Amino acid sequence: MANVFASIADWVNDRAPNLAPTYRKHMTEYYAPKNFNLWYYFGSLALLVLVNQIVTGIFLTMNYDPSAAGAFDSVQYIMRDVEWGWLIRYMHTTGASLFFVVIYLHMFRGIMYGSYKKPRELVWLLGMLIFLVLMAEAFMGYVLPWGNMSFWGAKVIVSLFGTIPVIGKDLVEWIMGDFLPADATLNRFFALHVIALPLVLLLLVVLHLAALHEVGSNNPDGVDIKHGPKGNRWDALKPADGIPFHPYYTVKDLVGVGLFLAIAAFIIFFQPTLGGWFLEHDNSIAANNLVTPAQIxxxxxxxxxxxxxxxxxxxxxxxxxxxxxxxxxxxxxxxxxxxxxxxxxxxxxxxxxxxxxxxxxxxxxxxxxxxxxxxxxxxxxxxxxxxxxxxxxxxxxxxxxxxxxxxxxxxxxxxxxxxxxxxxxxxxxxxxxx
Known part of the structure; x- marks a missing residue:
């Protein structure tokens, strides 16, 4: 088997010679500070949830109808008639909330340890752009089930743009494509949620990681890792204060992934709505422009x-x-x-x-x-x-x-x-x- 894997690796390297150096640069030869603590789990967990959202989202789109007449019923069809559809939807809705949990904790860690300071300003700005796009992505996904809270939430949030002087009213109608959230709103939100914004999000994540690996990771001490003696020899290319990201931190991250998945599984199987925090009760009712929820x-x-x-x-x-x-x-x-x-x-x-x-x-x-x-x-x-x-x-x-x-x-x-x-x-x- 070792000879087989070596032959495959040689075949790939002959045809894509830059893959191996790229892998080494970002994994086995990327030296991260040796003193990472629990706060450094949330970056990798955010990447895990992103993959979950993309994969479950693909399966949901196979049975979703982006129209005002069929959107709510298609979600009920997924929940009741599609095999394992309820699980896929709960994985997606729970994943959306957990995405923001890990992102907020990831941002707090950056503020707490000064990860936005020189030379990591670009890393921080790209991370904030990810947060901004994620908010847009989540809002448009929130509208798609076309429950009553989705409808009125969309109306209220989009109407905020109406406060802009001169262009506000026209801007609201342009965003919704109508005077009220309707077919046009659902279609454009669906297209943005499923195709456009995920592509932007993936691009920003790649740029965020690339920028991070150019300047190196920050750490709880807020000092850059130094080159110097490692073991009993001097090797200026290997920082004494750092260890290779792979296998050390990839294995460590698996511990965080295991705990995170256990928490997510508990929520999905026992408390998928989490008392109305993850899924509002009003969204179990079809959208009705004549019936306003008690609290929007x-x-x-x-x-x-x-x-x-x-x-x-x-x-x-x-x-x-x-x-x-x-x-x-x-x-x-x-x-x-x-x-x-x-x-x-x-x-x-x-x-x-x-x-x-x-x-x-x-x-x-x-x-x-x-x-x-x-x-x-x-x-x-x-x-x-x-x-x-x-x-x-x-x-x-x-x-x-x-x-x-x-x-x-x-x-x-x-x-x-x-x-x-x-x-x-x-x-x-x-x-x-x-």
Whole structure:
């Protein structure tokens, strides 16, 4: 068998001589820092979920009807009559939510360890473009089942573009292809969700990984790996502080993959809707433009940004500020490499002010998710009594969370540009931590 594999390898190398060097560059000869921790599982898990979404999506399209008259029924047909169709659909819907879970954790790790700082600004920007395209991809996929929440969610979200002066009304009609979400909307969203955006997403992922492998991976210490002695010999080509990505980190990632798949399987087989967080109950009802759901809200992974829209217009009296706030909250993430000019990357060695600000930023994001999902409507009465004014409490809480979210970036700019940060000594080489 060894001779057979060697012969096959020689045959491939003769006809594609650049494949082996490419494999070595990005796998066996790509040296990653030796001190990766649990936070570094989420990049590979995001790639795993992307593959799951593409494969399950292909099978779903085989039985899906992208029309207003047939979309909802085709989804029910997949769930009830297609062999294993229910499993494929639940793998896809659960995968969508888990995709955002791992992406948000992956982004948080990048912020926590300063992976957006020089020389990795391009890696960060490409990652943020992936996040932006993923949001568009998820929104269009959310509309396709054509349940009642999908219909009204599409109407509300697309209508936000109507706040743009002069062109807003025409832009909304152009996006939907009609005055209300209808056949034209479904057809174009289906085409974008199935073909155009996945191609863009795959291209950005390849560019993201290529840019990462050009500058090397960051690590929990936030210092670049150094060349030097390895074992009992000197080899300037092999960093002493790094180990080959394959087989060491590929094997390590398999542990994370196993745990992740166990969690995903539990959700798929026992709690596929997760109490309405992964699949809303209103989406079990066919779209009806005459029956509005009691509460129109997007799926949970959009709710933090949707909450910003809700909070700002109620304070300033015009919806355009809310829309600008929503897009601004994402644009600030793109600008993070230039907002934070601190010399130290990792949170381990940064000042107390940064640690406090980062903690408040995470709590503000989670608070906005609670507002956007109306979770506070259940929580606040239990905490403060059933007779409280929920509108006033929601508005007060949401505006504080919004101020903290944007305040993080303002504080970070002042904290680093004005030299307020007092950092700890950074080690010259990567260290290992229990």
């Amino acid at each position: 809200k997007p799926v949970w992974y959009f709710t933090a940004f949707y909450a910003i829209v809700r909070m700002i217009p109620s304070a300033l009296g015009t919806a355009v500020w809310g829309v600008l706030g929503m897009f601004g909250s994402i644009a600030l993430l793109f600008a993070l490499p230039w907002i934070d000019v601190g010399k130290v990357k990792s949170v381990r060695y940064r000042g107390t002010g940064y640690k406090v600000a980062l903690t408040l930023f995470v709590l503000a994001f989670l608070g906005l998710v609670m507002i956007g999902t109306d979770f506070t409507d259940e929580l606040f009465p239990k905490l403060f009594g059933a007779d409280i004014d929920m509108t006033a409490w929601d508005n007060a809480f949401g505006r504080v969370m919004t101020l903290i979210y944007f305040g993080f970036f303002v504080f970070l700019w002042l904290y680093t540009h004005l030299g307020w940060e007092k950092t700890k000594p950074v080690p010259e080489r990567v260290t290992t931590h229990d």
